[in-house]
Amino acid sequence: MDAILEMKGITKRFPGVVALKDVNLAVRPGEIHAICGENGAGKSTLMKVLSGVYPHGTYEGDVHFEGREQRFDSIRDSEELGIAIIHQELALVPLMSIAENIFLGNELTRTGVIDDEATHRRTVELLKKVGLSESPEELITNLGVGKQQLVEIAKALAKKCKLLILDEPTASLNENDSQALLDLLLEFKSQGMTMIMISHKLNEISRIADSVTVLRDGATVTTMDCGDSPINEDEIIRHMVGREMADRYPHREPQIGETVFEVRDWTVFHEQHADRKFIKGVNFHVRQGEILGIAGLMGSGRTELAMSLFGRSYGRHISGQVLLRGQEVDVSTVEKAVNHGIAYVTEDRKGYGLVLENEIKHNVSLANLPGVSRLGVINEGREYSVAKDYQRKINIRCPDVFQHVGNLSGGNQQKVVLSKWLFAGPEVLILDEPTRGIDVGAKYEIYCLMAELAREGKCIILISSEMPELLGMVDRLYVMNEGVFVAEMDVAEASQEKIMRAIVKAGKD
Amino acid sequence: MNSIVEAMAPAAERVSASGFIKKNLREYGMLLSLVVIMAFFEYMTDGTLMQPLNLTNLLLQNSYIVIMALGMLLVIVAGHIDLSVGSVAGFIGGLAAVLMVEYQWHYLPATAACLMAGAVIGAVQGYFIAFHRIPAFIVTLGGMLVFRGLALWLLHGQSIGPFPREFQLLSSGFIPDPFGGEGLRVTSLLLGILVACGFFYMSLKERANKLQYGAAAEPLGFLIGKNVAFAAAIIYLCYLLASYKGMPNVMVIMFALMLFYDFITNRTTIGRRIYALGGNEKAARLSGIKTDRLSFYTFVNMGVLAALAGLVFAARLNTATPKAGVGFELDVIAACFIGGASATGGVGKVMGAVIGAFVMGVMNNGMSILGIGIDWQQVIKGVVLVAAVFVDVYNKNK
Ligand SMILES: Nc1ncnc2c1ncn2[C@@H]1O[C@H](COP(=O)(O)OP(=O)(O)OP(=O)(O)O)[C@@H](O)[C@H]1O
Ligand SMILES: [Mg+2]
Helix, strand or coil: CCCCEEEEEEEEEECCEEEEEEEEEEECCCCEEEEEECCCCCHHHHHHHHHCCCCCCCCEEEEEECCEEECCCCHHHHHHCCEEEECCCCCCCCCCEHHHHHCCCCCCEECCEECHHHHHHHHHHHHHHHCCCCCCCCEHHHCCHHHHHHHHHHHHHHCCCCEEEEECCCCCCCHHHHHHHHHHHHHHHHCCCEEEEECCCHHHHHHHCCEEEEEECCEEEEEEECCCCCCCHHHHHHHHHCCCCCCCCCCCCCCCCCEEEEEEEEEEECCCCCCCEEEEEEEEEEECCCEEEEEECCCCCHHHHHHHHCCCCCCEEEEEEEEECCEECCCCCHHHHHHCCEEEECCCHHHHHCCCCCEHHHHHHHHHHHHHEECCEECHHHHHHHHHHHHHHCCCCCCCCCCEHHHCCHHHHHHHHHHHHHHCCCCEEEEECCCCCCCHHHHHHHHHHHHHHHHCCCEEEEECCCHHHHHHHCCEEEEEECCEEEEEEEHHHCCHHHHHHHHHHHHHC | CHHHHHHHHHHHHCCCHHHHHHHCHHHHHHHHHHHHHHHHHHHHCCCCCCCHHHHHHHHHHHHHHHHHHHHHHHHHHCCCCCCCHHHHHHHHHHHHHHHHHHCCCCHHHHHHHHHHHHHHHHHHHHHHHHHHCCCHHHHHHHHHHHHHHHHHHHCCCCCECCCCHHHHHHHHCECCCCCCCCCCCHHHHHHHHHHHHHHHHHHHHHHHHHHHCCCCCCCHHHHHHHHHHHHHHHHHHHHHHHCCCCCEHHHHHHHHHHHHHHHHHHHEHHHHHHHHHHHCHHHHHHCCCCHHHHHHHHHHHHHHHHHHHHHHHHHHHCCECCCCCCCHHHHHHHHHHHCCCCCCCCCCCHHHHHHHHHHHHHHHHHHHHCCCCHHHHHHHHHHHHHHHHHHHHHHHHC
């Protein structure tokens, strides 16, 4: 069958970086084509070239869609031909309703006036297609990330798309939502839609993809056709990383000591609805050298728990005790929490983690400016070498640490956030979805880092929606549901089924 | 993966002069456009612009704008705006007149009281903005009306003057000249040479520092060329000033403040935090920065500088009038934006704002010499403001 999409010899340069070097991509009609590669390999950039975000003329090479060469000047042009893209970072307007968001820039009108009735009707149809039962009038801010992702898809469907591009659609979804989304994609496929999906989750790729293109350092390494046999994950990894990877998780021998960090009766009320209890009397402790996991579904309150502990950054009417080595400590402001050696690595790097307009090195030093200054005057040499150090240690891909963080690929931005908190030298490190959007190789590096910190006697709290990651890394875990811890288990006795069962059981009670 | 990073690193460090200029075009572009504008008016006014008398006037006329632009830059970088500075300057001028002329205070305590009053005004506005999250635009719009009204009330709608002689010297005085050279004020010239050498030394040292820790530094030839040109410009300007009455006192103040704020923004943790606050407040707060307090202080600082500008202005006119400072906020804000500050916060340079202020000042002065009416002056200034920001944004997107 002829390709519906062909990209030939695409080269894209940014100042100081060649993001794509002579990349070729061919996609057949009706298939799900996966694109894999390490962070910064150029996946998102390739899709931006395809969808007209980078207009014709800013790159070299040709794009052929449905047999004709296309020169898109803007996203509009590509949308007109039926190419819809869902970007890595969600792009919905939080204070607008679902319906308004779906038809934003594409409003259904009658004689120039917005046709509310038709909008409502169409939205209901579209929501049904993606399996959402929300009212079209619901505001986006009230939806969880998983549902927002579905709204994004509905928005793409509204444009009658033939080719749907999904850039890491499941990165911020939990297991269940991810499965549902993949099922949805398979259903679209059976209706004849063509899809391109970028993902770092290889199990998902092997489940739904018909062919896989691997990019490395901005060049096409290979395109694998799956035919009937499922794709071999290890082979993808080998192409991505350029070498064999024996293990996905580092081997550790935990040396667990005394309890270091303890939380008693932690209760938090919802930030907007002050009468709603959000975290309901949570008790937990972490011991020296231990990696503690917190499992749970999206919206179960894990992030809120962590943020409220970290200088009351979330919620109201917070009560409860925080003890450090048996002593009660005051963590009522972020500064105090940091001074007590607590660090929180946010799950929302763009919103809460980074100053995108600032240089990498400025972001790295931000949480520990005293560490690079004397009497309030910054020692730029020290700041530079600190940033350089982390760039090397956890492999932040950038020409130099003078680069603005906004220009980094998603995964590399994540590494900058991580560096920032590592440099703050915490005793208790709370990691909220630390490997979201990070490639397998870099994930392994981050796991090694965690293992290393634990060996040094630090306490690590890992909040993750990826169960294999939890089971692979932690020593002990709590399961959280609707603001309470519903189960505690040692990793030896834990399994995905057990965790899910605990959640379901709690939901029923 | 490693090999790529390593292959890239030396390339980044071995910047050629042309590559470096291209990368820093934004910074040098500003300075260049100031030079071009000056050359243009110098030519159009048949050399009047750079005559020692006019140059001295130009500096005096712009000193208060520059002083306020320093504070405004911090406010804008922090993600706010202050519309009240003109009114505050006017009000403080009135306050100074009442204290010194009506109540016969000594000029020193009166000056101190005025600066304090500025701080209090800034604190009150900052309190609502920082701790109660009322948009700065609204609070300072209110402040603009309030302090204009208070100035009218304080002066009973009339002008009050003249000020004590010592106070006038703030604006109309020149630095003393012990060498007493007739015709040429040697001290001013020497000071200029000293400053030029100081700059040269500092930039060499900074480069050596950068190289030491292995960062990309300017190519040496380029650095020397730049600094020679820069030093020559400073010495020439000082020579021109010296051949009139020497350096005005207020220029020394302005220059000292400029260096101080440049240092604060570039080199200190406070400066770094203000940029982070303006760039992403949530991220800054989650990094342990007390963002509310920081916003508050930028307004206190702005209040003090607006008060100082009000004093300089009053001393220069030698009377306080209720109309003093009308429209200053526009020039000050325009200076910051022409100088490359971003309206959304997080971006901007002190030196940019200073250059921006002089771009406006030279245009004001040059157009007045040319006899262009106030009507067209405003049109041209407005166009230049938008054009400057347009070019800046356009370049950035490219
Ligand atoms: N606007 C830009 N300016 C400069 N460099 C850029 C810009 N956008 C992307 N890059 C660089 O191009 C390279 C490819 O980035 P891209 O976002 O395509 O990576 P990716 O494969 O999507 O990675 P990830 O898995 O982390 O999302 C990176 O090295 C990045 O730093
Ligand atoms: Mg990407």
